[in-house]
Amino acid sequence: MGRDQVHPSKDDDGGSAAPEGIVVGVDGSDHSQCALVWAAREAERRRRPLHIVTVYSVPIFAASGLDGGYATVDDSVIREGAEAILKQALDKVAPYDIDVDASVENGDASGVLLEMSESAELLVFGTRGRGGFVGRLLGSVSSALPAHAKCPTVTVPLICADRLGETTDDKHIKAEQAKSGHQPVEHVVVVGVDGSEQARVAVLEAADQAERLGAPLRVVCAVPQYSGSLAWVPAPMDREALFADIRVQLDAGVAWLKSHYPKLTVETQLVDGSPVDVLVEASRHVELVVLGTRGRGGFTGMLLGSTSDGVLHHAKGPVLVVPDREDPRLADRASFGPMLGAA
Structure with missing residues (x-):
């Protein structure tokens, strides 16, 4: 059984060690769950540590009225949601014989993960997510990462959930799985x-x-x-x-x-x-x-x-x-x- 650690974001602790081993981005979606399982199995095969990361940014809204300007949203609720996603991810990989740590990062998902690729051995992510955290995938994040990452990347599509022992409620994926058969x-x-x-x-x-x-x-x-x-x-x-x-x-x-x-x-x-x-x-x-x-x-x-x-x-x-x-x-x-x- 691996040991679990959760680290704060770099913004909170003034700097943290760059992750090594295998890095996997999660956002709580079915897509990232598949990526997480694949990454945990790979970490076990390689006997390398697994670093789980979720990334969020604080929305900024243009203020209306005569006192025009910008307003930011208190990030405490968003951060709590990100931490809950990490807790769920850590629970999911608990059965694997690997060392695990996790972090919540604040910033642009592509930029954060590309920076981590400079020290990581492998970067793993799903093809698409829920639209928040690292879930802006296939489009901005998952197109940027393979093209610009400094380490090899693995993209895990949701269609292969069944081969990883995962399930999904995505009706399009379920229809495609049914059409192709087992x-x-x-x-x-x-x-x-x-x-x-x-x-x-x-x-x-x-x-x-x-x-x-x-x-x-x-x-x-x-x-x-x-x-x-x-x-x-x-x-x-x-x-x-x-x-x-x-x-x-x-x-x-x-x-x-x-x-x-x-x-x-x-x-x-x-x-x-x-x-x-x-x-x-x-x-x-x-x-x-x-x-x-x-x-x-x-x-x-x-x-x-x-x-x-x-x-x-x-x-x-x-x-x-x-x-x-x-x-x-x-x-x-x-x-x-x-x-x-x-x-």
């Missing part, structure tokens, strides 16, 4: 690649995650029919030759990855189709989908704003987005053979 989750981690350096960084993070889960890693490359960069080609492209060339490069990439993860089971999947559609469909059936923040703009074009952003908006399971960063293991990739998309 589908078993394949014990596999999927990573999307496009030959960019960012995708190779994502592959390494995905391999780490697959090892933690004791799961195989599936490296997926989706090739759309045409892209803007190929529109000038005067004759129909020989897609069989293209696929054969990509296959050689994928195999070389697997050989490189296996040199760093010799015990990991790695498989590749080369798909003819839209990368967003392919990866969203994969998210229905696998433990986790992993993406880089952006890519080369060719083949699958893994850049947040197109493929990654599209997957995040429509995913049916948890999605991990890996930020750009240096990794010494990238240096020996070229020695294993041709690289996807390289000149």
Whole structure:
């Protein structure tokens, strides 16, 4: 059983230590409950502490009348609500064998969580919330975090509540769950690649995650029919030759990855189709989908704003987005053979 601690906001205590381990944003919504459960399980897998945070801001209203000005609302009621949400979250993760602490922060949700990402190992949140605290998600917060966070982020959609043992009263989610039916989750981690350096960084993070889960890693490359960069080609492209060339490069990439993860089971999947559609469909059936923040703009074009952003908006399971960063293991990739998309 982990120990529980609740800390005041930075504004109240004049500064507090930056959270390490796994940070999860909560707002009391069903969406954040799913994120909380996923984060607690991940903290237990990694044997890392869990920091639960909720963020609120005090509304400011324009005063009307001849004495025009601005009026603020006493934040005591809002803060009490935030503290109640934290208490509920701490109770929910009590069965997990993890160290837990929690804090109420005052400010902009995106800014607070982005600041925490500078010291955190992983940042976890739901796709949408109740509109208060950190609940301005998918839109401002959950679009900003994967694109700008300094650490990897995991977005947990409400549609996968049942696989986490959670329930929801959201009629749209319940209708979608009923329509798709109960589908078993394949014990596999999927990573999307496009030959960019960012995708190779994502592959390494995905391999780490697959090892933690004791799961195989599936490296997926989706090739759309045409892209803007190929529109000038005067004759129909020989897609069989293209696929054969990509296959050689994928195999070389697997050989490189296996040199760093010799015990990991790695498989590749080369798909003819839209990368967003392919990866969203994969998210229905696998433990986790992993993406880089952006890519080369060719083949699958893994850049947040197109493929990654599209997957995040429509995913049916948890999605991990890996930020750009240096990794010494990238240096020996070229020695294993041709690289996807390289000149």
